[in-house]
Amino acid sequence: xxxxxxxxxxxxxxxxxxxxxxxxxxxxxxxxxxxxxxxxxxxxxxxxxxxxxxxxxxxxxxxxxxxxxxxxxxxxxxxxxxxxxxxxxxxxxxxxxxxxxxxxxxxxxxxxxxxxxxxxxxxxxxxxxxxxxxxxxxxxxxxxxxxxxxxxxxxxxxxxxxxxxxxxxxxxxxxxxxxxxxxxxxxxxxxxxxxxxxxxxxxxxxxxxxxxxxxxxxxxxxxxxxxxxxxxxxxxxxxxxxxxxxxxxxxxxxxxxxxxxxxxxxxxxxxxxxxxxxxxxxxxxxxxxxxxxxxxxxxxxxxxxxxxxxxxxxxxxxxxxxxxxxxxxxxxxxxxxxxxxxxxxxxxxxxxxxxxxxxxxxxxxxxxxxxxxxxxxxxxxxxxxxxxxxxxxxxxxxxxxxxxxxxxxxxxxxxxxxxxxxxxxxxxxxxxxxxxxxxxxxxxxxxxxxxxxxxxxxxxxxxxxxxxx
Amino acid sequence: xxxxxxxxxxxxxxxxxxxxxxxxxxxxxxxxxxxxxxxxxxxxxxxxxxxxxxxxxxxxxxxxxxxxxxxxxxxxxxxxxxxxxxxxxxxxxxxxxxxxxxxxxxxxxxxxxxxxxxxxxxxxxxxxxxxxxxxxxxxxxxxxxxxxxxxxxxxxxxxxxxxxxxxxxxxxxxxxxxx
Numbered sequence: 001x002x003x004x005x006x007x008x009x010x011x012x013x014x015x016x017x018x019x020x021x022x023x024x025x026x027x028x029x030x031x032x033x034x035x036x037x038x039x040x041x042x043x044x045x046x047x048x049x050x051x052x053x054x055x056x057x058x059x060x061x062x063x064x065x066x067x068x069x070x071x072x073x074x075x076x077x078x079x080x081x082x083x084x085x086x087x088x089x090x091x092x093x094x095x096x097x098x099x100x101x102x103x104x105x106x107x108x109x110x111x112x113x114x115x116x117x118x119x120x121x122x123x124x125x126x127x128x129x130x131x132x133x134x135x136x137x138x139x140x141x142x143x144x145x146x147x148x149x150x151x152x153x154x155x156x157x158x159x160x161x162x163x164x165x166x167x168x169x170x171x172x173x174x175x176x177x178x179x180x181x182x183x184x185x186x187x188x189x190x191x192x193x194x195x196x197x198x199x200x201x202x203x204x205x206x207x208x209x210x211x212x213x214x215x216x217x218x219x220x221x222x223x224x225x226x227x228x229x230x231x232x233x234x235x236x237x238x239x240x241x242x243x244x245x246x247x248x249x250x251x252x253x254x255x256x257x258x259x260x261x262x263x264x265x266x267x268x269x270x271x272x273x274x275x276x277x278x279x280x281x282x283x284x285x286x287x288x289x290x291x292x293x294x295x296x297x298x299x300x301x302x303x304x305x306x307x308x309x310x311x312x313x314x315x316x317x318x319x320x321x322x323x324x325x326x327x328x329x330x331x332x333x334x335x336x337x338x339x340x341x342x343x344x345x346x347x348x349x350x351x352x353x354x355x356x357x358x359x360x361x362x363x364x365x366x367x368x369x370x371x372x373x374x375x376x377x378x379x380x381x382x383x384x385x386x387x388x389x390x391x392x393x394x395x396x397x398x399x400x401x402x403x404x405x406x407x408x409x410x411x412x413x414x415x416x417x418x419x420x421x422x423x424x425x426x427x428x429x430x431x432x433x434x435x436x437x438x439x440x441x442x443x444x445x446x447x448x449x450x451x452x453x454x455x456x457x458x459x460x461x462x463x464x465x466x467x468x469x
Numbered sequence: 470x471x472x473x474x475x476x477x478x479x480x481x482x483x484x485x486x487x488x489x490x491x492x493x494x495x496x497x498x499x500x501x502x503x504x505x506x507x508x509x510x511x512x513x514x515x516x517x518x519x520x521x522x523x524x525x526x527x528x529x530x531x532x533x534x535x536x537x538x539x540x541x542x543x544x545x546x547x548x549x550x551x552x553x554x555x556x557x558x559x560x561x562x563x564x565x566x567x568x569x570x571x572x573x574x575x576x577x578x579x580x581x582x583x584x585x586x587x588x589x590x591x592x593x594x595x596x597x598x599x600x601x602x603x604x605x606x607x608x609x610x611x612x613x614x615x616x617x618x619x620x621x622x623x624x625x626x627x628x629x630x631x632x633x634x635x636x637x638x639x640x641x642x643x644x645x646x647x648x
Contacts (some may be wrong), residue, residue, distance in 0.1 A: 034509060034613035160544060170549040172567040180574040187578060191585045199611070206608040221589065222596035225610045227493070227506040229592045231516035235526040236588040240581060243530070247577045447642075450520050458510040462486055 024307035024381060027122055027460060030066055032303065034458050041452045042200075042207050044299060048447065051310040053298050058443040064436020071429040072147065080150055089409045089421035094148035096401045097431055100256055100283065101141035101438075102182065103276075103397060106248055107284020108134025109189060112196075115245035116237075122312050124456040125304045128200075129295075130288050131193040132451070136441040137287075138186045140434045145178065147430070174257040176218055178459060181254040188247055192240045195233065198223050199450070199455045246369070252280045259404065265342040266350065266408030275327030280319035283397035289313055289390035293383045305450055308379040314380030317393065321371045324400075328368070342413060349411055356407040367396025475648055477600035478504070478620035480607070481635040482642030487510050489615035493518040496619060499634060503623035507601065507616040509609075529587035530580050538577025572615040586629040603647040618646060 019025050026095055028037075048054070085092035108130035115123040130202050146152045158169055158179045169176045202223035205216040223229070256276035261269040289310075296305045335347035370392040381386040406421045445451065486508060488578055493506050497520050506515050528604045549555075550562035589595075601618060610616050617638075619631055635643060 033597065038509075038612050160548065166553075171545050171549055171571055172564065174570075174597050177493045177570040177574075180571045180578075184574040184578040191581055195588075199510075203611040205609045217597065218595075221594040222599060223594070223611075224590075224599055224601055224607075225507040225509060225514070225517055226516040228521050229507065230508065230511040231521065232524045232526050232588050234511050235524045236530075236584055239527060239530045239584060243577050243581055247574075248575060250570070250577075252596055254574075257570070455510050462510060 013106045022377065024311055026306050027125065027308055028457070029303040032457075032461055034461060036455055037205075037304070037457050037461065038203060040301075041450045041454045042203055042456070044210055044446070045204065045448050045450060046083065046212075050298055054443060054447060057439065058447075061436050061439035061443055064433055065440045066433075066436070067429050071426055071433050072143075075147060076152065080148065081381055082424065082428075084421050084423045084427055086419055086421065088412050088417055088419045089406055091148075091405045091409060092143045092421055093402075093423055093427040093431060095258075096398065096405045097434060098141050098144035098148075099106070099143070099276075099401045099405075100398045101137050101434065102185075103252065103280035103283045103401075104132040104254060104287045105137035105141065105185070105189070105284065106252060106277070106280035107288050108132075108137075109185075109192075109244050109248040110281050110284065111288070112192065112261070113241040113248065116241045117245060119313075121460060122309055124460055124464060125301075125306075125309055125452055126288065126313075127456070128193075128196065129292065129451045130284075131189065131448075132154040132442070132445045133195070133284075133288065133291065134189050135186070136194060136438050136445075137284075138182065138189065139441065140438050142182060143188070143437070144430075145175075169282055171246050174261045177254045178258060181251045185247060185251045188240065188244055191218025192237075192244055195237055195240065196453060196455075197449065198233070199225065200450045200453060202265060203454055204450065208219070236291050237359045249277055252277045259408075264408055264412070265340070266331075266335075266346040266404070269331060271327055271330045271334070275324065275330070278320050278323035278327065278399065279397060282317065282324050283394060285317050285320065286393035286397065289386055293387045293390075295446070297383065299451075301452070304457065310383065310386055311377070311380045314386055314389075317371060317390065318374040321368065321374070321393065324397075325368045328364070336381065346408060346411060350403065350407050353411070355409070355410065356403065359399060359403050359407065363396055363399045366392045367400055371396075476621050477603075477648050478618045478623075478626075479631055479635055480604055480616055480627055480642075480644050480646050481638060481640035482606055482644075483615040483617070483638075484608075484641055486494065486615055488639070489617060490515055490518055492617050492640070495638060496634070501619050501624045501631075503620040503626070504532060505601075505618050505620075506549040507607070507610040507618070509615075512515040512615075522570055525591060526584065526588050530584035533583030533587075534576050534580035536583070537576040538572055541575030541629065542568060542578070544575075545571060586597065600646050600648055604644050606642050614642075 043049070080094075082091055083094070085094070108127075111123050111130045112127040112134075116127075146155050149155060155161075158170075158176060160169055169179075198220060201220035202214050202225070203218045205213055224289060253273035253276065254270035260269055260272035262268060292305065293310075296302060332347055332351075336341040338344075349357075351357060371389050373379045373385065373389045379389060410416050410420055479627075481492065483492060489506055489508060490512060493504075493515060496504055497518060503522060504521060508511075509516065546563055546570040549564070554562050555593060556562075601610075601616075606614070607616065617635075617640075619626060619635065625631075632643070
């Protein structure tokens, strides 16, 4: 016998609704009941549908991870001389990749924390997945500064601990700030993700049996949906979101301090923190779209990740694209307006230099011009088009970090110390291999955990009347 | 049906969050205090309806934050200005602007850690066994049903009267909870 909620549901129209301005408004398409969405999302890790897709993806990722392993082992054996880094371009790909990966992570926290505080209900269908993406991206990001240390096995020298040399880390260094920022970011993201996952783990526990049930039960910690637990859970979740919000802004600000605290022309600029944060959210949303759109199609999640979500993500992509573009314009303007001969030179060289001039114009093309396609509503709600716009932005943001790191360093104050960075095969293998690490973790996540928050979608359904717009 | 002394309580199942909320309110008005409600998603006001006043969670986050801020700044000041002072161009040893980022990160870190661990501790997690799991229908509490359990330890609990009271709330399901 259908309960009252189900009766209400049965009267709802199925066709996609539009707002007066023609934007899609439905956050859940079609008919959904508490039970049906529990099965739809919960059965993906339990019944493991689309095995071929998963297996192919997972095997490819594992192979790329193997390449990463080989690249790292050879790096440990030979030292960072196997990369193209040199003096003056000491940072090369390692720091480019670090900034790129950590930027990707930022969209997850933006979606889960900032949009939660802003009461944007459309975050519900995507927050779990993007939080997982954050964790995996931060793991990839953390690899690069460690490998770049030269002697990665001494990484713990960066932490304050009572050592026999009676030394402290140099706490006035932006590079040490990075350790604290990234470490805190990973920890808080993990706690936030796990806290949100707890009720869903209990759901999986109640849906499975045998050994799998024991594993889910272990991680569910005995969650039973008690009202008093829910209240504490919701309060803790909200406060963690409130803490994660300034945290996510601080992390990429600190990353930008690695550059802007230094006196290198092209780096020493106050626009860097906001411009890096905007760029981080931009690249992160691009990555969310690149991952989400195929998964939405393959796992038939179109009723949960609706056109409304695509439209909203497309809009965020466009908005942050313009913030990044503003950063470029501001950099060029300030270089000219400062009257500094070195700043002017670096900016001119960035655009018209013989070695890296092409990179700047490709960057403008794929990072600023192509994503303008998101102005069109048709692009925003057509998965294939949106996918390519996002892919362009994703590559563009990597190139942006490359230009900032390499081009600024390669022409220093003294012409006698100029140099050129040329990536070696090991640079490329490490970058590609880190994608393998990322996708391996992601496929494991899809396989064993619910990729959409079942609890929060239930809430949406139960309170559908108020959460429609 | 089992005896009172071997039971954890009586559980009533509902099909609707509104029904559960009303049931909880009526049970509290009727004087029951030792009870709990179970739902597959958070229902606003349900804990208050059961007579639960404060969570204590926010206070833990605040304490963690204060400890992180003070401890973090103290570590920086002690290491850079006291234990290993380095004169860099005559700049002040207690150069506080350079200490802001790490102090900030440690504030967030300690606040989150204490808040998270404290929340779990307040809920008494991990708690792998609980009598309510003995009710077969209870697996739907993580799916699409809503439950209210009045416990035998409640001073007002009286087997037949409580059973009659719960029946009056129009549940779709009613069962004793084995200890």
